[in-house]
Amino acid sequence: MAFLEIQDVRKSYVTGQGEPFIAVDGIDLTIEQGEFISLVGPSGCGKSTLLHMIGGFVPCTEGAIRVDGVAVQQPGPDRGIVFQHFALFPWKTVRGNVEYGLVERGMPRAERRQTAQRFIDMVGLSGFEDSFPSRLSGGMQQRVAIARMLACEPSILLMDEPFGALDAQTRKIMQEELRALWHQFGKTVVFVTHDVREAVFLSQRVVVMSTRPGRIKAIVETGLGPGASRALIDEKADKLWDMLRDEVVRAMAAERSKA
Amino acid sequence: MVRLASRLHFYIPVLLAFTLWEAASQAGLIDESVFPSLSSVLVGFVRLLTNNNLLMHAGISIFRQMSGFLLAAGIGIAAGILMATSGWARFAIEPIIRLTYPLPKSALIPLFILWLGIGDASKIGAIFLGALLPVVLSTYNSARGVNVALVWSAWSLGTPRWQVPWKVVLPAAMPEIVSGLRISLALSFTLLVSAEFLISQEGLGYLISQLGENGDYPGMFAAVLAVTVIGVAADRSFLALGNRVLRWTEQ
Numbered sequence A: 001m002a003f004l005e006i007q008d009v010r011k012s013y014v015t016g017q018g019e020p021f022i023a024v025d026g027i028d029l030t031i032e033q034g035e036f037i038s039l040v041g042p043s044g045c046g047k048s049t050l051l052h053m054i055g056g057f058v059p060c061t062e063g064a065i066r067v068d069g070v071a072v073q074q075p076g077p078d079r080g081i082v083f084q085h086f087a088l089f090p091w092k093t094v095r096g097n098v099e100y101g102l103v104e105r106g107m108p109r110a111e112r113r114q115t116a117q118r119f120i121d122m123v124g125l126s127g128f129e130d131s132f133p134s135r136l137s138g139g140m141q142q143r144v145a146i147a148r149m150l151a152c153e154p155s156i157l158l159m160d161e162p163f164g165a166l167d168a169q170t171r172k173i174m175q176e177e178l179r180a181l182w183h184q185f186g187k188t189v190v191f192v193t194h195d196v197r198e199a200v201f202l203s204q205r206v207v208v209m210s211t212r213p214g215r216i217k218a219i220v221e222t223g224l225g226p227g228a229s230r231a232l233i234d235e236k237a238d239k240l241w242d243m244l245r246d247e248v249v250r251a252m253a254a255e256r257s258k259a
Numbered sequence B: 001m002v003r004l005a006s007r008l009h010f011y012i013p014v015l016l017a018f019t020l021w022e023a024a025s026q027a028g029l030i031d032e033s034v035f036p037s038l039s040s041v042l043v044g045f046v047r048l049l050t051n052n053n054l055l056m057h058a059g060i061s062i063f064r065q066m067s068g069f070l071l072a073a074g075i076g077i078a079a080g081i082l083m084a085t086s087g088w089a090r091f092a093i094e095p096i097i098r099l100t101y102p103l104p105k106s107a108l109i110p111l112f113i114l115w116l117g118i119g120d121a122s123k124i125g126a127i128f129l130g131a132l133l134p135v136v137l138s139t140y141n142s143a144r145g146v147n148v149a150l151v152w153s154a155w156s157l158g159t160p161r162w163q164v165p166w167k168v169v170l171p172a173a174m175p176e177i178v179s180g181l182r183i184s185l186a187l188s189f190t191l192l193v194s195a196e197f198l199i200s201q202e203g204l205g206y207l208i209s210q211l212g213e214n215g216d217y218p219g220m221f222a223a224v225l226a227v228t229v230i231g232v233a234a235d236r237s238f239l240a241l242g243n244r245v246l247r248w249t250e251q
């Protein structure tokens, strides 16, 4: 039995005109414990939808998702999530955000402080404990979101284009840090991105999705170790991009014909 | 020091207007019998304090205004959050709110007097109703727009669904709620004075109308001044409180 099983999952929405719209269809995927897997595909192909179903935020229309053999029914602290636009609680300080899940778990105050501090230090935000998110740069806010998620010790990390809103330099640094964190913790990560190089750099497997409805087009093993050279990463990323390119072009054409 | 200077700066136009007022009166440019001079108003103010129990009337008015306003704030915020988070509450409340919004609430004061008598209850009722809708609407509109990613984050961090309205939606909607409350605060004074004008045996509205009937115009002006000062003080205090609560919105 695999750790995270996605079995023949379909998600359809009812459109404004009252017709069913299939966002993703026939998704079959098993993910091993400790694996780092990325989802890439044209925008609108259902990457977020799939992630949200794993998170338990939206139900599958058909099929099932199981974690450790148990069907996902609702969100839970075993699956942490990070969104593209951080989704920090703006009325809470950095510490307040990181402690949030610990409060919900009923952790006593002193222990909570200590635990939160450990994660704040880990993401390099020591000294900003009492700052409100609105005072922080995008990169720092995303670090807070990551610390907030990690503090709850989820076994699966769901990340939806977490670095998509950051500038190129910050993004690079964050990618390196995330990879280091993953090597340190060995958590299972499902990572959505539209940046194939990011996907290759970070993950062990990359799922390429096609659009309308979103299906799995290919699953590519990167086979890259932590010490992979830049040239090797670029080469893999180029290959992946060739695969994705057709899908993106087709998705764009579909958008145009719709408009 | 700089803050004090900038505060004083804010009041310079007011002082200027007061000076002009007094100067115009002294120069005989305005008719003293219908527009008393500032100095006679101030004399009237002292007279109200000593002879007309101004503080007692002010106390009663503030009690009525605060009761009505706080009731409207509490119930209005709860109703707005409920409407934003429950389809049933929205179904039940929204049409009523939308249809009664344009109604001038002062039109209902006579009904409140009929139902609740001429004492505090009718005044508080009228203030409550008049101040209620801006709170409900501002709360509802902003609570409805709360980023779903915040709600989902809370769920995934272990917040049970039923606790989300006050753990996430309420604080997230707070900036607009505070703006709505400030409008309600101003409305609460309007309704207070209207209700006390109509029928009352105490309160600043009563004092204004009684002094007017007796032709004591400096006294009447002084009572109006008292309402203004209380209203301004309430607004300033609310603003300070709001800024404290919303410290997190500062860039």
Ligand SMILES: Nc1ncnc2c1ncn2[C@@H]1O[C@H](COP(=O)(O)OP(=O)(O)O)[C@@H](O)[C@H]1O
Binding pocket: A013, A014, A015, A023, A041, A042, A043, A044, A045, A046, A047, A048, A049, A050
């Ligand atoms: N709540 C919803 N209601 C209707 N359609 C939706 C909803 N959420 C997503 N969709 C549609 O499903 C498709 C997939 O969306 P999404 O998962 O966000 O794609 P991606 O993350 O790959 O860009 C899109 O066409 C989107 O418009």
Ligand SMILES: [Mg+2]
Binding pocket: A047, A048, A049, A160
């Ligand atoms: Mg998306």
